[in-house]
Amino acid sequence: MPSEETKERIVKVIEIGRTVLHYGWIPLIIYVGFTRSNPQPSLIKLISPLA
Amino acid sequence: MATTSIPPLPVKDTLIDPSPSLRYSYFTPISPLFNAYDRFSLWRADLGLPQPGTVENLQKEVKSTHLTNFAFDGARADLTKSLSMSPLFQVTHSFALGSQTAPSSYNFGAIFGSTQVFLQGGVDHDGNVSGRFNYGWTPSTVTKLQAQLSSQPGHNMIQLEHDYQGQDYSINGKAMNPSPTDGTGIYVGSYLQSITKNIALGVETIFQRPTPDVSEISSSYLAKITSSDKSWIATAQTQGLGILQTTYWQKLSDKVEVAADLQLIAMPNRREAITTIGAKYDLRLATFRAQFDTTGKVAALLEQRFTPTFAFLISGEIDHFKNQAKIGLGVMIESSSLTPEEMGMPPQP
Numbered sequence: 001m002p003s004e005e006t007k008e009r010i011v012k013v014i015e016i017g018r019t020v021l022h023y024g025w026i027p028l029i030i031y032v033g034f035t036r037s038n039p040q041p042s043l044i045k046l047i048s049p050l051a
Numbered sequence: 052m053a054t055t056s057i058p059p060l061p062v063k064d065t066l067i068d069p070s071p072s073l074r075y076s077y078f079t080p081i082s083p084l085f086n087a088y089d090r091f092s093l094w095r096a097d098l099g100l101p102q103p104g105t106v107e108n109l110q111k112e113v114k115s116t117h118l119t120n121f122a123f124d125g126a127r128a129d130l131t132k133s134l135s136m137s138p139l140f141q142v143t144h145s146f147a148l149g150s151q152t153a154p155s156s157y158n159f160g161a162i163f164g165s166t167q168v169f170l171q172g173g174v175d176h177d178g179n180v181s182g183r184f185n186y187g188w189t190p191s192t193v194t195k196l197q198a199q200l201s202s203q204p205g206h207n208m209i210q211l212e213h214d215y216q217g218q219d220y221s222i223n224g225k226a227m228n229p230s231p232t233d234g235t236g237i238y239v240g241s242y243l244q245s246i247t248k249n250i251a252l253g254v255e256t257i258f259q260r261p262t263p264d265v266s267e268i269s270s271s272y273l274a275k276i277t278s279s280d281k282s283w284i285a286t287a288q289t290q291g292l293g294i295l296q297t298t299y300w301q302k303l304s305d306k307v308e309v310a311a312d313l314q315l316i317a318m319p320n321r322r323e324a325i326t327t328i329g330a331k332y333d334l335r336l337a338t339f340r341a342q343f344d345t346t347g348k349v350a351a352l353l354e355q356r357f358t359p360t361f362a363f364l365i366s367g368e369i370d371h372f373k374n375q376a377k378i379g380l381g382v383m384i385e386s387s388s389l390t391p392e393e394m395g396m397p398p399q400p
Contacts, residue, residue, distance in 0.1 A: 026180065
């Protein structure tokens, strides 16, 4: 069994990873989609529901 | 140079031994095992058993015929924008309001898909994020990751999943909220194997460990019968504690599918059975689903496409025993920044 200190560190790392995923997941998809799309769309079309 | 190179094996020898490279290798002592395995897999391939599909998709046909997963109430609008076709990239804005059961909501979703990678994400007006990530190592081996992230503690969920589909079997392993420090979480393993050309049998085992000192294991058994021309499928699944679910699905014609679902619960303090019967009509510009069940609910859903980019939905449900009714209206608008040629469609006249 890992020691208490290691456990605390693992929990902290998971918590940070969760926060990063929470705020970074949608921007990551948009970034990946935006850069790999063919043809590349314009930014206004990406965000606005009406354009 | 020519004197040092190894002379090629005589044709006769290579014909006898299917794996000549193993003959003088370190594997020689265990080569009988390899030979037995090769012979076993050859014999198995000779049986010509079909791929049974995955355990998760056991009732896929029934679920797509019934409207339980599609019904809604209140008003709803989905604006989908396709920004690229290959790789697939689209964003969706969904609005829902006036529902009796759920509060009004706004949801933004994004999907990116290529041949190997699939990314999906959604965020609602409260800041709850849901995400999905699939990575296909080969066409039959897929690793999936699913997460629900919320700013409130206790509402987070993460699920790791690995899926392998063999020639006549499929294996799936899942871990929900696994904790690396104390080993808590829910772990599910499943295996489905074709035993004849029409019948597949499987088992699913769930291991639950909500706290480090409580653990529980339960198994469920599955069976699936597919007709030779795949026009009907019957499935049965037991779930621990005396629940049996059986389904039957039949394709009557190109446009009509019918499905029935019977759920039997025989627990010591609760005995009941629910049957749902439904039909789905796929017309040229519309999809109509109708169903009724033994709890007194009659429901229908019409999805009418006026143009390829604009669809109108009406969903209705009447609960005769409780004297309740629900109605839902929705629009789905798909817009695209692409020309029809870029989307791979023939040019419109």
